[in-house]
Structure formats: C-alpha cells, structure tokens
Amino acid sequence: MRRIVPPLAVAVAMLLALGAYGAFGQQGHVIGSKHDLASPGVAACEQCHIPHDAYGDYLWARGPNPAGETYVGVRPLCYSCHDGTVTEEGRYAFDETLSQHPTVPGEPSKDCDMCHNAHTPEYGNFLLFPSGANLCRSCHGKAGPTDHPVDVDAAVAPLDSQWNPSTGDLSGTRLWDAAGAGPGNQVKCLSCHSAHGGLEGSDLSTMPYRDPTSTISPLCQNCHP
Amino acid sequence: MKQGPMPLWGSRFRRWIGERMQALGRQRWLLVALGLVALLGLVVYLVAFFPQRASNPRVTTSVFQAALMEHLQAPQPLDGQPPITWNQPAGMAVLHGTRFVLDTGNDRILELDDAGAVRAIIDRTIDERVALQGPMAIASDGEYLYVANSGAHQILVLTPAGQVVKAIDLANPEAPDGVPPRPIGLAVAANGDILVSDAASHRVLRYDPDGRLLQAIGAGKRESGTKGFNTPGGIAIDAAGNIYVVDILNGRVVQLSPDGAFLGQFGELGDTAGTFSRPKEVAIDATGKVYVSDGLLAAVQVFGPQGEYLGFIGREEPGDSDSGSLFRAPAGLKVAGDTLYVVDRFLGLFAFQVLP
Numbered sequence: 001m002r003r004i005v006p007p008l009a010v011a012v013a014m015l016l017a018l019g020a021y022g023a024f025g026q027q028g029h030v031i032g033s034k035h036d037l038a039s040p041g042v043a044a045c046e047q048c049h050i051p052h053d054a055y056g057d058y059l060w061a062r063g064p065n066p067a068g069e070t071y072v073g074v075r076p077l078c079y080s081c082h083d084g085t086v087t088e089e090g091r092y093a094f095d096e097t098l099s100q101h102p103t104v105p106g107e108p109s110k111d112c113d114m115c116h117n118a119h120t121p122e123y124g125n126f127l128l129f130p131s132g133a134n135l136c137r138s139c140h141g142k143a144g145p146t147d148h149p150v151d152v153d154a155a156v157a158p159l160d161s162q163w164n165p166s167t168g169d170l171s172g173t174r175l176w177d178a179a180g181a182g183p184g185n186q187v188k189c190l191s192c193h194s195a196h197g198g199l200e201g202s203d204l205s206t207m208p209y210r211d212p213t214s215t216i217s218p219l220c221q222n223c224h225p
Numbered sequence: 226m227k228q229g230p231m232p233l234w235g236s237r238f239r240r241w242i243g244e245r246m247q248a249l250g251r252q253r254w255l256l257v258a259l260g261l262v263a264l265l266g267l268v269v270y271l272v273a274f275f276p277q278r279a280s281n282p283r284v285t286t287s288v289f290q291a292a293l294m295e296h297l298q299a300p301q302p303l304d305g306q307p308p309i310t311w312n313q314p315a316g317m318a319v320l321h322g323t324r325f326v327l328d329t330g331n332d333r334i335l336e337l338d339d340a341g342a343v344r345a346i347i348d349r350t351i352d353e354r355v356a357l358q359g360p361m362a363i364a365s366d367g368e369y370l371y372v373a374n375s376g377a378h379q380i381l382v383l384t385p386a387g388q389v390v391k392a393i394d395l396a397n398p399e400a401p402d403g404v405p406p407r408p409i410g411l412a413v414a415a416n417g418d419i420l421v422s423d424a425a426s427h428r429v430l431r432y433d434p435d436g437r438l439l440q441a442i443g444a445g446k447r448e449s450g451t452k453g454f455n456t457p458g459g460i461a462i463d464a465a466g467n468i469y470v471v472d473i474l475n476g477r478v479v480q481l482s483p484d485g486a487f488l489g490q491f492g493e494l495g496d497t498a499g500t501f502s503r504p505k506e507v508a509i510d511a512t513g514k515v516y517v518s519d520g521l522l523a524a525v526q527v528f529g530p531q532g533e534y535l536g537f538i539g540r541e542e543p544g545d546s547d548s549g550s551l552f553r554a555p556a557g558l559k560v561a562g563d564t565l566y567v568v569d570r571f572l573g574l575f576a577f578q579v580l581p
Binding site for chain 2: 037038039040041042046047049051071076077079080083084085086088091094096097178194
C-alpha cells in the first residue's frame with residue numbers, strides 16, 4: 001500500500017495541475033471579463049461550452065454546416081452573440097460587404113482565433129497579443145528598414161478633422177492604438193490598417209492611401225500635414 | 226528443492242526490470258506516475274468522449290414536417306431597377322398581406338411584392354425621423370409597423386408607407402447605471418400595449434400605446450429562474466394573450482401571463498432535441514404551436530402549447546435530420562396563416578408551409 005500511495009499522489013497532483021491549467025486558468029481570465037455573462041445557475045463557461053451531449057473537441061456547439069463552407073468553426077459561436085442581440089459590438093466582423101483580414105474559416109489558428117482568444121481580455125478586444133504591432137508582427141515579420149516606422153513615438157497629433165470614422169475604421173478604433181490610447185502614443189500597424197472593415201481593395205487601410213483626384217495621400221496626410 | 230524452477234523469461238525479465246529500476250533510483254516513481262497518468266488519461270478520454278464521438282448526439286430526432294415554399298437569398302430585382310440586396314436582415318413583419326423585411330445591416334426596411342421584389346425602401350429619405358441604427362425587431366398590429374430601433378434606443382411606429390406616426394424614446398429612469406434600453410425584441414398586445422425586450426437591463430418593458438412605461442419585468446441584471454432574464458430576445462403573444470419571451474443566454478422560453486406574471490418555462494442550454502444553444506426569436510401559430518429559432522443549432526424548433534417538443538425545421542432533406550442545414554443563422558420568425566417565415570441573417574428569407 002505504501003508503495004502505491006506516492007505514485008497515486010503524484011498522478012492525482014498532476015491531473016489536478018492539468019485540470020487547473022485547463023479549466024481554472026481559463027476561468028480566471030473569463031470571470032469578470034466582458035465574456036463573463038453568467039446568471040445565477042448558469043456558469044460563464046456554459047454560454048460557449050454548451051452543456052449536455054455537446055460534441056466536438058471543446059464542447060461547444062457548432063452548426064451542422066458542412067466543412068468547406070465559409071460559416072464554420074468558431075464563427076457561428078461568435079456571431080451567435082455578436083449579431084446585434086447579446087451585443088451590438090462587432091457585427092461588422094461578419095459584414096460581407098466590408099473587407100476583412102483574410103482567414104481560413106473553420107481551421108484552428110487560421111480563423112478568428114489567429115488574432116482573438118475569447119478567454120483573454122488582458123490586451124483589450126480579446127486579442128492574443130498586446131495591441132498593435134506585436135500582434136500583427138507575430139505573423140507579418142518585423143518591419144523592414146524601408147517600411148514605415150512603427151513603435152516610434154507618434155509625435156505628430158492626427159488631424160482628427162480629416163478622419164472619417166465611418167469609412168474604414170468601424171470599431172471606432174483610434175488612429176493610434178487598438179487599446180484605445182489617444183495621440184501621444186506610438187505608431188502601430190493599426191494606425192494605418194484595420195483588421196475589420198478596411199477600405200475595399202486597399203490592403204485593409206483605414207483611409208484611402210491614394211486619392212485619384214490629387215497627389216496628396218489622405219492616409220499619410222493624417223499625420224504628415 | 227522446495228521451489229520449482231521459475232519460468233525463465235519471467236525471472237530474466239524481473240531481473241532486468243530490477244536492474245533498470247535500481248539504475249533509475251528514485252526516479253522510477255516518476256515513470257510509474259507517468260504511466261498511471263497516461264492510463265488515467267486514456268480512461269477519462271474513453272469515458273468522457275468515446276460514446277459521444279460514436280453517436281454524435283446533436284439535434285438528431287423528430288424532423289418537423291414543413292414544406293419549403295420559397296427562398297429568397299436576396300430580393301428579386303424589380304424590372305428596370307438596379308439589383309438590391311439586404312445585409313444581415315433580422316426580422317420580418319406582414320401588414321395588409323405585404324411583407325416588410327428589416328434590413329438591419331443597411332438600416333432600412335424593404336417592402337416586398339408577392340414575387341419577392343423590392344417595391345419600396347423605407348429609410349430616412351421617406352421621413353428623416355426614420356433614422357435607423359442597427360434595428361433588431363419589427364412587428365405589426367394590423368395597422369402600423371413597429372420597429373425596435375436598437376442603436377437609437379427607441380421604438381418607431383410607422384405607416385406602411387414609412388411615415389413616422391410616433392417615435393417612442395425609451396427613456397428609462399430605472400435602468401441600472403442609467404444605461405439606455407437596447408430594444409432587441411418586440412410584440413404588440415391586443416390592447417395596444419407594446420412589449421419590448423431590453424438587452425441592456427435584461428428586462429421586458431411594457432409601454433402603453435402612447436409610450437408610457439407601464440411595467441418592467443425582470444431584475445435589472447442578468448438573472449434566471451422566476452427572477453428574470455439573461456438577455457431577453459424575441460417576444461410573441463398567443464391567442465389567449467400569454468406572452469412568450471426568448472431568454473437567450475439562459476437558453477429557455479419563458480411564458481408570462483397577459484399581465485406579466487411568470488407562468489412557466491421550457492428548454493435549457495444544450496444542443497440536443499428540445500434544448501437551446503442560442504435561441505433568438507419566437508412565433509406562435511393559430512393552433513398554439515410555438516416556433517423558436519436558434520442561431521447556433523441552425524434550426525427552428527417546434528413545441529406544443531405546453532412546451533412539449535414536437536420536432537425541428539431546417540434540414541436540406543426535410544426527412545433526414547442528419548442532412549446539412551438550410552440555415553446559417555436563423556433569426557426573425559413570423560407566422561402568417563399556414564406559412565412560417567424564417568429570416569436568416571446570411572441566407573435571407575425562407576417560407577415554409579406548416580400544416581396544422
């Protein structure tokens with residue numbers, strides 16, 4: 001018996017640790033976040049990890065749409081709330097008339113989860129990384145010497161009067177930073193690009209880069225008057 | 226010799242093990258533990274997932290017989306007019322036999338003719354007070370259209386031609402933290418009272434026809450049971466005046482008496498027959514059957530007047546529950562005679578014939 005107890009204890013401890021990492025780790029992030037939508041008797045997790053005979057890897061419901069369609073994977077889950085009912089925020093992420101960052105629907109880490117994790121509110125907007133350049137550069141590589149400088153102090157204040165938030169930038173994302181910091185912050189990828197709803201055919205830029213009627217670039221002019 | 230010879234492979238094997246163990250010293254417990262963890266993991270995996278993988282038990286039972294009569298992925302073009310499309314439509318109303326589709330993404334209402342072509346567009350060019358901002362629900366009382374203008378925190382009452390009869394500002398001093406109501410569900414009672422689901426305060430609000438707040442049902446925060454709602458959505462009223470409210474995040478339909486008292490409920494969060502993953506809207510036909518759209522199950526489930534599960538609608542092969550879904554994100558529902566209209570946020574308007 002004495003010989004059985006230590007390995008069992010180790011095994012139980014390891015299982016508990018794994019469980020805690022998997023469940024409580026996530027729980028710690030979700031609880032109190034904008035994705036904590038619990039009501040008495042219905043835990044926060046149940047809204048996405050649908051209980052009872054749920055099937056699939058993560059116990060959340062997926063529509064019966066066949067693979068290969070555009071509306072598969074996590075999208076139906078996200079849209080089930082971000083459709084104007086549970087929240088009016090972010091419906092634009094599903095607006096087929098807007099240009100969106102390319103994704104591979106239904107494929108893990110190539111779908112919405114290439115930038116978001118529904119459990120981690122720390123960086124704002126449930127993003128995987130701190131706002132701006134870090135997130136984008138995790139895939140797009142470091143800015144080269146001929147690229148526009150990023151992570152530099154944005155010494156110039158944007159000419160907000162020229163900024164039309166209804167074109168391109170739909171989240172009301174500030175010109176500067178996805179986390180919402182104002183002028184005086186650093187230039188980030190999202191200073192010029194937007195993940196959702198950039199202008200059509202413009203590499204997701206939030207303002208027209210080229211103006212057919214003049215030689216001035218509206219995007220650049222924002223900060224370089 | 227008292228002891229017989231041991232089987233050769235056994236003794237060798239044991240000696241071999243013994244030597245290894247000794248070589249490993251105290252680390253052997255780690256190996257044993259790892260082995261145990263692997264074994265336990267396998268057992269847990271089998272117990273937890275194997276049966277489900279094998280039977281894949283989602284909504285798999287009771288297809289409800291409903292014949293698909295019409296599907297408009299986009300409105301038909303009107304002769305000589307440029308093609309027109311809707312963007313994430315959320316609902317539909319029928320007034321004087323004419324269909325009005327709430328074109329949520331384009332902040333307008335499209336009046337359809339019988340062929341499904343756009344006969345008129347109701348937006349601020351008709352009346353500048355029709356300043357729609359992400360409207361989520363539409364209903365009619367046989368005379369006017371009622372629109373939940375969600376982003377503007379108001380209910381608009383419109384003539385079929387789109388003139389504003391009344392704009393009810395949902396000023397609500399009781400809203401917690403002064404958060405203005407965000408109406409996402411709507412029904413008009415026989416006496417003219419307007420019932421509104423407020424997603425901001427998790428209550429169902431009752432206004433008289435003049436827009437005075439008469440009653441607030443719910444706790445003012447996310448609640449469950451008989452105390453309140455967690456994001457009330459679609460509302461419907463049956464022939465007896467009872468009120469059915471979809472309680473989206475509690476995964477149930479709540480039945481209220483005509484004066485707003487809790488009568489009962491059916492459904493729970495889940496993804497099997499008769500449970501809800503993300504219920505959105507509710508409609509009731511002349512025989513008392515209750516239809517509930519579910520955006521995540523991609524189906525419309527049907528219940529009897531007492532909440533008994535009757536089946537579901539929305540498979541490509543109407544008789545085969547395992548065939549793919551007709552829907553992507555079914556939302557708005559409307560029953561007109563023996564026709565059930567389903568508005569899908571991505572796939573447009575469906576019409577089913579549902580026989581009594």
